[in-house]
Amino acid sequence: MNLTLRVWRQKNRNDAGRFVTYEAPGISPDMSFLEMLDIVNERLIEKGEEPIAFDHDCREGICGMCGLVINGVAHGQRRATTTCQLHMRSFSDGNTIVIEPWRATAFPIIKDLVVDRSAFDRIVSAGGFISAPTGSAVDGNAILVPKDDAEMAMDAAACIGCAACVAACPNASAMLFVSAKVSHLGHLPQGQPERYDRVQKMIAQMDAEGFGACTNIGECEAACPKEIKLLNIGRMNRDFIRASTAAKG
Amino acid sequence: MELKSKCPTGPIEQQWQKHKAEMKLVNPANKRKYHIIIVGSGLAGGSAAATLGELGYNVSCFCYQDSARRAHSIAAQGGINASKNYQNDGDSTYRLFYDTVKGGDFRARESNVYRLAEVSTNIIDQCVAQGVPFAREYGGTLSNRSFGGAQVSRTFYARGQTGQQLLLGAYQALQRQVGLGQVKMYPRSEMIDLVVVDGRARGIITRDMVTGKIESHVGDAVILATGGYGNVFYLSTNAKGCNATAIWRAYRKGAGFANPCYTQIHPTCIPVSGDHQSKLTLMSESLRNDGRIWVPKKKGDTRKPDQIPEDERDYYLERKYPSYGNLAPRDISSRAAKQACDDGRGVGPGGLGVYLDFADSIKRLGKKVIEERYGNLFEMYERITDEDPYKVPMRIYPAIHYTMGGLWVDYNLMSTIPGLHVLGEANFSDHGANRLGASALMQGLADGYFVIPYTIADYLAQLKGPKIDTSHAEFKKAEAEANERIKRLLSIKGKRTVDSFHKQLGKVMWDKCGMARTDAGLREALALIPQIREEFWKNVTVLGSGDELNQSLEKAGRVADFLELGELLCRDALERDESCGGHFREEHQTEDGEALRNDEKFCHAAVWEFQGDGKPPKRNVEPLEFEFVHLQQRSYK
Ligand SMILES: Cc1cc2nc3c(=O)[nH]c(=O)nc-3n(C[C@H](O)[C@H](O)[C@H](O)COP(=O)(O)OP(=O)(O)OC[C@H]3O[C@@H](n4cnc5c(N)ncnc54)[C@H](O)[C@@H]3O)c2cc1C
Ligand code: FES
Numbered sequence: 001m002n003l004t005l006r007v008w009r010q011k012n013r014n015d016a017g018r019f020v021t022y023e024a025p026g027i028s029p030d031m032s033f034l035e036m037l038d039i040v041n042e043r044l045i046e047k048g049e050e051p052i053a054f055d056h057d058c059r060e061g062i063c064g065m066c067g068l069v070i071n072g073v074a075h076g077q078r079r080a081t082t083t084c085q086l087h088m089r090s091f092s093d094g095n096t097i098v099i100e101p102w103r104a105t106a107f108p109i110i111k112d113l114v115v116d117r118s119a120f121d122r123i124v125s126a127g128g129f130i131s132a133p134t135g136s137a138v139d140g141n142a143i144l145v146p147k148d149d150a151e152m153a154m155d156a157a158a159c160i161g162c163a164a165c166v167a168a169c170p171n172a173s174a175m176l177f178v179s180a181k182v183s184h185l186g187h188l189p190q191g192q193p194e195r196y197d198r199v200q201k202m203i204a205q206m207d208a209e210g211f212g213a214c215t216n217i218g219e220c221e222a223a224c225p226k227e228i229k230l231l232n233i234g235r236m237n238r239d240f241i242r243a244s245t246a247a248k249g
Numbered sequence: 250m251e252l253k254s255k256c257p258t259g260p261i262e263q264q265w266q267k268h269k270a271e272m273k274l275v276n277p278a279n280k281r282k283y284h285i286i287i288v289g290s291g292l293a294g295g296s297a298a299a300t301l302g303e304l305g306y307n308v309s310c311f312c313y314q315d316s317a318r319r320a321h322s323i324a325a326q327g328g329i330n331a332s333k334n335y336q337n338d339g340d341s342t343y344r345l346f347y348d349t350v351k352g353g354d355f356r357a358r359e360s361n362v363y364r365l366a367e368v369s370t371n372i373i374d375q376c377v378a379q380g381v382p383f384a385r386e387y388g389g390t391l392s393n394r395s396f397g398g399a400q401v402s403r404t405f406y407a408r409g410q411t412g413q414q415l416l417l418g419a420y421q422a423l424q425r426q427v428g429l430g431q432v433k434m435y436p437r438s439e440m441i442d443l444v445v446v447d448g449r450a451r452g453i454i455t456r457d458m459v460t461g462k463i464e465s466h467v468g469d470a471v472i473l474a475t476g477g478y479g480n481v482f483y484l485s486t487n488a489k490g491c492n493a494t495a496i497w498r499a500y501r502k503g504a505g506f507a508n509p510c511y512t513q514i515h516p517t518c519i520p521v522s523g524d525h526q527s528k529l530t531l532m533s534e535s536l537r538n539d540g541r542i543w544v545p546k547k548k549g550d551t552r553k554p555d556q557i558p559e560d561e562r563d564y565y566l567e568r569k570y571p572s573y574g575n576l577a578p579r580d581i582s583s584r585a586a587k588q589a590c591d592d593g594r595g596v597g598p599g600g601l602g603v604y605l606d607f608a609d610s611i612k613r614l615g616k617k618v619i620e621e622r623y624g625n626l627f628e629m630y631e632r633i634t635d636e637d638p639y640k641v642p643m644r645i646y647p648a649i650h651y652t653m654g655g656l657w658v659d660y661n662l663m664s665t666i667p668g669l670h671v672l673g674e675a676n677f678s679d680h681g682a683n684r685l686g687a688s689a690l691m692q693g694l695a696d697g698y699f700v701i702p703y704t705i706a707d708y709l710a711q712l713k714g715p716k717i718d719t720s721h722a723e724f725k726k727a728e729a730e731a732n733e734r735i736k737r738l739l740s741i742k743g744k745r746t747v748d749s750f751h752k753q754l755g756k757v758m759w760d761k762c763g764m765a766r767t768d769a770g771l772r773e774a775l776a777l778i779p780q781i782r783e784e785f786w787k788n789v790t791v792l793g794s795g796d797e798l799n800q801s802l803e804k805a806g807r808v809a810d811f812l813e814l815g816e817l818l819c820r821d822a823l824e825r826d827e828s829c830g831g832h833f834r835e836e837h838q839t840e841d842g843e844a845l846r847n848d849e850k851f852c853h854a855a856v857w858e859f860q861g862d863g864k865p866p867k868r869n870v871e872p873l874e875f876e877f878v879h880l881q882q883r884s885y886k
Contacts, residue, residue: 130421
């Protein structure tokens with residue numbers, strides 16, 4: 001296939017950035033999207049032009065490192081797919097593909113398509129855990145977890161922290177990410193002691209990082225490569241209200 | 250080089266307890282006075298950082314990704330072993346120990362392996378307490394599945410995302426310590442050198458991958474938990490960024506490198522689709538619980554799989570290894586697949602593939618059960634190949650997956666450089682010449698949660714001498730060298746890309762030092778690799794500058810190190826003139842093509858010592874003694 005790419009290039013955080021057009025001839029449909037970019041980069045380097053910087057690591061949809069807005073859609077059109085798992089057979093000969101970084105106030109651009117997502121780590125540090133110091137645990141089977149609860153916890157825990165939800169949301173809200181962690185831990189008996197404290201702390205940090213509010217648009221769920229459900233947000237809101245009313249006494 | 254294993258003596262079941270009782274402690278109030286540097290935030294580094302932080306040490310933790318949560322442990326799929334015997338099927342610490350020693354083809358240290366089996370049960374408890382959503386039975390108890398090389402069901406799992414869930418548990422514990430100020434996290438930071446002062450590891454040099462700044466970090470002890478070096482083969486199941494730089498720099502500073510030729514080839518990966526291929530994707534071994542492996546009996550059979558009748562199929566693992574069948578260990582299954590393909594019976598493009606077929610299981614259990622067990626893996630397969638494995642059998646082929654070799658460590662996980670500890674896949678400790686499935690996650694977490702917290706205290710408590718800081722001459726020297734190397738890479742301005750060299754090296758490694766190795770082939774590789782390296786330093790091109798995010802420069806540094814490590818790997822493979830586990834020398838095989846060990850000459854770990862550039866490294870040996878498991882020819886028939 002022969003493709004045309006319009007790629008966001010930005011030298012560093014302070015540069016204004018702009019779209020640059022590249023021709024990408026001879027792309028095989030069996031390539032992954034990132035392999036296509038590898039080829040484009042190899043050709044750029046051979047011409048003495050600096051390659052396009054983009055984040056990636058595992059290339060199998062689990063580390064959450066990759067993330068591009070492709071033709072206006074976070075991780076591209078294909079449902080439940082990370083950028084690294086997208087294959088060129090989803091495109092056709094002659095297509096023009098527009099490639100941009102995640103855009104959100106809380107995620108400053110570092111270079112080209114690479115952004116700073118450290119806000120997510122700070123939200124987890126604020127409360128996204130169960131305090132269980134090493135050595136303090138009881139026997140694994142001493143805590144029985146009904147199968148359905150374990151499955152629901154796992155559904156939420158599948159989040160890879162890629163931040164497509166934020167990139168897709170017109171408000172750049174991080175509610176889906178935060179609620180996935182709140183739900184994962186809240187569905188388990190081990191997560192109960194810190195349940196209300198956790199939700200308050202995580203939300204406070206989320207607000208401090210400059211993420212927007214949720215207005216129930218649902219773009220996050222549509223973009224999520226791991227199909228994390230919106231109902232987690234409802235669950236988090238309930239816990240948050242309960243926590244706030246309890247705190248007021 | 251002195252190789253004192255420091256293994257305790259006496260009955261094996263009492264060794265670790267005894268050792269713990271004899272080790273020195275650091276008093277709680279003193280812990281905060283010690284600064285520990287940890288490179289790596291995977292299962293090994295993440296669990297160590299969290300635990301040492303909880304204990305009150307001052308910890309700095311580094312990773313090259315943008316978050317600790319993205320270490321490559323995240324990609325582990327199938328599960329983690331523990332000898333809980335929850336299934337009442339006859340498991341025990343001894344059996345897990347025995348299976349691991351045998352699985353490793355009698356090339357691991359008994360004391361280490363026993364300890365690993367012993368703490369395996371604590372790991373599960375710890376992870377459950379953190380909220381890891383392991384699979385459960387209807388009654389609420391933990392579920393298990395089977396993995397290769399074992400006849401008991403001892404593998405705990407969280408769908409096909411076990412590594413992710415275990416890592417998130419460790420990551421959350423780590424971020425909690427970050428929040429409390431006990432651990433300082435340095436993401437997007439790459440360690441590019443080790444600093445040794447007066448014979449002790451005292452710090453590291455890093456490059457801030459965003460600003461390009463070269464920085465010194467000083468500590469009382471250094472822990473490397475930087476993962477495996479499988480990417481020396483270019484194509485592997487590792488993440489693109491996985492590298493050997495940290496351990497290679499340590500080797501150059503005096504740390505012994507043990508058994509570099511012990512590499513694991515995983516039998517079930519998605520076959521290569523073309524020259525553009527940038528990495529290989531694993532299909533978890535757990536699939537072999539329900540999938541049956543076969544090839545057509547006839548050579549060059551091009552019929553579609555559903556057109557090939559049952560009696561014209563060769564379920565070769567079931568045929569050759571009736572008692573383990575499709576769950577034969579990895580090295581054996583990989584070689585059997587290669588033999589079938591070499592024999593002209595491979596399937597798919599180029600004949601480099603075998604079928605992994607779920608039709609029988611779907612018939613027996615229903616699609617829903619299979620989906621519940623492996624849904625995400627089937628989806629992953631479908632995305633890559635555009636074929637639906639519920640309908641058509643998967644096509645799989647072996648690929649480089651794991652490296653058993655690594656920096657030599659003693660029973661305390663300390664390398665030959667005092668103060669330098671090595672955990673997880675980066676060390677050589679527990680798996681001998683072949684690792685059993687679901688044992689790497691176990692080892693990483695054993696090292697980080699339950700071993701290093703004790704053994705590092707023993708080291709720190711005996712540490713004497715003045716505190717130093719980064720103004721010390723050794724730090725300045727290492728910084729200058731790091732800057733010099735970067736300047737050199739940027740100034741070559743040759744004609745070839747970094748990736749083209751990496752691919753070239755990878756091809757030599759795979760062809761000459763992959764699934765089957767020969768004396769002649771290894772000698773060829775040993776002639777070729779220095780040539781590639783020489784051309785690299787003359788003709789590579791790295792654009793951009795050193796003081797910004799520069800992914801070509803990052804890659805160039807890593808590939809430069811792989812170009813040295815590749816040579817050592819081949820040299821080790823040549824010197825180890827026997828077959829064992831994943832190291833298969835064609836000259837040494839039994840009549841039916843199994844690995845033939847030579848215990849008289851090679852019942853030892855080979856530990857390489859750097860002698861300076863351009864000089865051949867020195868091969869030292871640590872003899873292995875088998876007191877509790879008898880040396881025998883491995884059989885899975
Ligand atoms: C696809 C796949 C599936 C697997 N499935 C299983 C399984 O089911 N069961 C099982 O037991 N094992 C499995 N394994 C093996 C297992 O996942 C690994 O061996 C294990 O997770 C390694 O953990 P680690 O902590 O040693 O290293 P890693 O998780 O690789 O972590 C390395 C860390 O070091 C950092 N690092 C590396 N180099 C540098 C540097 N120069 N500077 C700074 N930081 C650096 C990285 O950023 C990272 O944080 C699998 C492996 C793969 C690839
Ligand atoms: S690169 Fe890891 S999820 Fe895409």
